[in-house]
Amino acid sequence: MATTTATVIQSNHPPILPKDFSAQQPETIRLYPLSNYTFGTKETQPEEDPSVLARLKRLEEHYEIHGMRRTCEGVLVCHEHNHPHVLMLQIANAFFKLPGDYLHHEDEEVDGFKKRLNERLAPVGSQFSGEGVNEDWEIGDTLAQWWRPNFETFMYPFLPGHVTRPKECKKLYFIQLPKKKVLSVPKNMKLLAVPLFELYDNTARYGPQLSAIPHLLSRYNFEFVDENDNVVAVTPGTPSDHLPRTKVLAGGDDDGQDTGMTDVKQNGYENGDDVL
Template sequence: MSHSQAIPLYPLSGYTFGSKDAQPEEDPSVAARLQRLQSEFETQGMRQTVEAVLVVHEHKHPHVLMLQIANTFFKLPGDALKPGEDPIEGLKQRLTQKLSPANVDGDDWQIGELLTVWWRPNFETFMYPYVPAHITQPKEMKRVYLVHLPEKKLLSVPKNMKLLAVPLFELYDNAARYGPQLSALPHLLSRCNFDYK
């Protein structure tokens, strides 16, 4: 990504937030998610996941839009791909499913730069920004893309989730609250040249 290419960032006030029917999580716990990962790995191989980093600004400071589930768990919008599914098209579908108003078939999501790839070496919660040398078959690969938002957009959030604008200074060096992947976002976004509109 060229640092000179400016990426427009628009104020949070330009976005409208609606709600839609709840979308329950497929797994009731982290242990259940890892168990499903293990059973799917035996039939489908490595899971491929895509997530989106949606950035807005407030008072000319970048904020990342994140979903909050059950007041404690934070995640980027996205999900696992079906076997053979294209990552970009898959991410567009997942964003439409999670954040577009109900009954919108396709949406105009503009998927930008690949910010990072995380690897899950085993059926455990730990993911790394590299494949450890002793791992020959990672269990999951997660691609995280920057998504370019238009100046104004209606975002509809499932009723069982909240969409929060979290400032980069809150994420920075805060793995205790957000985990290593989300707390790495300020580093990843430091490559970007944001143009505050």
């Protein structure tokens, strides 16, 4: 009877672990694999404005009554093959945006933001059950503030000195996804998992705000875990009690080693266009 064994590749020159290099940095962030999350669809959510001009006109009306508009968007991060990926929405196969939206004028910042996230991504009715359905959003650090000085499309990551009454402030927040989460996206949108290397320096495709996300996340060290909660990779220089272990990809008995995730090529993944 033939048997199948797994080939374990080991290096004759194991890496030299650097001394701790994480002073004055935020707490290390744990990222869970994309496969931990469940994705579905819900009813279409049409855009409120048929054109950019109509949206700017509505902004002007809001400003006249309520003052500066407050907009909140979330940078939701998980990992695939030990590389951070950001979840974002794609509308009409062309326009990319982060989950979130402008706050209603009477809402407090964090509570209002959570309501907007739920409108975009929370499952509805009895569509799903089990772990991750009713998980609350954990709103983390403010990563950036973008300012709209006038009733125009341009926004800046600083407030020009001559501007004392900006028309809109958009804040980006880091959102650490829990171990399990169920997300449901409107049928007229796509939910994408975009790797940082696809966003980096890619203003032509994603614009200045989204292409700046790798810079914003560079302040964090990450700890990557697999579906079984085993730490499989860490940012070099990060103190950790865990070291990645050899993955047995096929065959053998369960001897306690981390079997990890099978490294399967994703169709169409090279361009960061996976639809969830």
